[in-house]
Amino acid sequence: MKRVSIKDVALKVGVSTALVSYVMNGRHTDRINKDTAKKIKKAAKELNYRPSKIAQSLKSNRTNSIALLVADIANPFASQIARIIEDEVSKKGYVVLIGSSDEKAEKLKQLIDLFMNRQVDGFIIAPVQGSEKCIQELIKAKAPLVLIDRYFENMKVPVITTNNYGIAYQATEHLIKRGRKNIGVLAYNTNLLHLNERVNGYKRALQDHGISDNPDNVKYINEIEIQKEVDLALENLFSADDKIDALFFTTNKLAISGLKKIMTMNIKIPEELALLTFDESEAFEIFKTPVTHIKQPLQDIARESVEILTGIIENKNLKYKPRVYNSKLIIKQST
Known part of the structure; x- marks a missing residue:
């Protein structure tokens, strides 16, 4: 089935492709006639037009995607924090791609290479034992990066952990x-x-x-x-x-x-x-x-990691220090 393009919408309404692009991307809304904008949106809906993510990423030099690499997705800590990060990333207009390294440094490297090839905008990583080299390579490549839960000494990268x-x-x-x-x-x-x-x-x-x-x-x-x-x-x-x-x-x-x-x-x-x-x-x-x-304060770790990473991606020039959140002892009958 032929994909509906901006040109198809423009032909249906009788306007330029540039005008359709402005309306569909929410640009120059103060300069566009409201009735014309409504006609364009109505035509786009009738034709089932969907913006091209590839075209958008080429224009913005972003894919609006973030890679979350956890150590073991079967671990409740990892699965819970992944869900929270997914929600927080969505609020920022990004999607999250999740990978599990299964506590293997080689698999973590493979996942990093995979997501680098997919041109994700940044990484949130819980590193595994022996993965210092591949994390350093990410830093050298100037890829936006935040480490959560785990960290390595003397590594210049934002870290969010607990006490x-x-x-x-x-x-x-x-x-x-x-x-x-x-x-x-x-x-x-x-x-x-x-x-x-x-x-x-x-x-x-x-x-x-x-x-x-x-x-x-x-x-x-x-x-x-x-x-x-x-x-x-x-x-x-x-x-x-x-x-x-x-x-x-x-x-x-x-x-x-x-x-x-x-x-x-x-x-x-x-x-x-x-x-x-x-x-x-x-x-x-x-x-x-x-x-x-x-x-452990999963909500705090997740929110802070997303806030820091999107800040780096969007060039907000914020200065980051390692963030240590306090965990709480929940006393039950076993003690």
């Missing part, structure tokens, strides 16, 4: 004030700073409260076989002579795997074991005891 160290300290202190003295931690074996800050916050809270930092209580999990490694870590923690009396999961994905195992171990929550985790998840609803968790 991982401080809230982990507060969460651990909450467990200590509830009388817990032997607190275990499940964390990823990673060099990502935001995740390691959570472990560091835990360790500092123990130190400040005069509790010995037992390295055997910190179990580092590799991403290859999460459930298998979590099961083994929990078996080790609960078979030790000095059993833990509290457990802190540094991500909700680790918490979900941990809760699956704990439900098979006949451990009373919170009488024998207090539980606390980063982030929330609908999966926690299957656990009979409501889980104390750290709630």
Whole structure:
């Protein structure tokens, strides 16, 4: 079927193509006769005219599209923030193209190359371990870019994250004030700073409260076989002579795997074991005891990332500093 063009609309009304273009793009509205403008819009509707996005992008040198690259779209944190960013981007007149790197640096590079070829106007990225080089290449290419949640040291790019160290300290202190003295931690074996800050916050809270930092209580999990490694870590923690009396999961994905195992171990929550985790998840609803968790400010992260990125794209010459939002400890029956 032949695509209806501006020329078709102009011929139907008996005006110039330039005039049709002005009306359809909302330009020079104060100079155009209102009746003529109505006729043009009516003809465009009758002919089912749709503006050419390609032509518009060639004129403006923009595609009005933004790439959002998350680490794992299956993670509730990523899926929730993607939905909010999609809504915020729409308010600004852009569309968002979403990709998931599945925690793989090579896949992130492939996605960046793909969206660069599609000439997106900018990127919002939650980087993965080992992706420093491809992020630096984006910076070198002067592509508008904002990093969310995760970041790398000494990288000159807008970053929006949360108080991982401080809230982990507060969460651990909450467990200590509830009388817990032997607190275990499940964390990823990673060099990502935001995740390691959570472990560091835990360790500092123990130190400040005069509790010995037992390295055997910190179990580092590799991403290859999460459930298998979590099961083994929990078996080790609960078979030790000095059993833990509290457990802190540094991500909700680790918490979900941990809760699956704990439900098979006949451990009373919170009488024998207090539980606390980063982030929330609908999966926690299957656990009979409501889980104390750290709630990250997804709305703030999403809105700020879109505001900063569109500001860069539209050359507003704004100065940006790393933005750190505060997460909140939501206390439930598990602690």
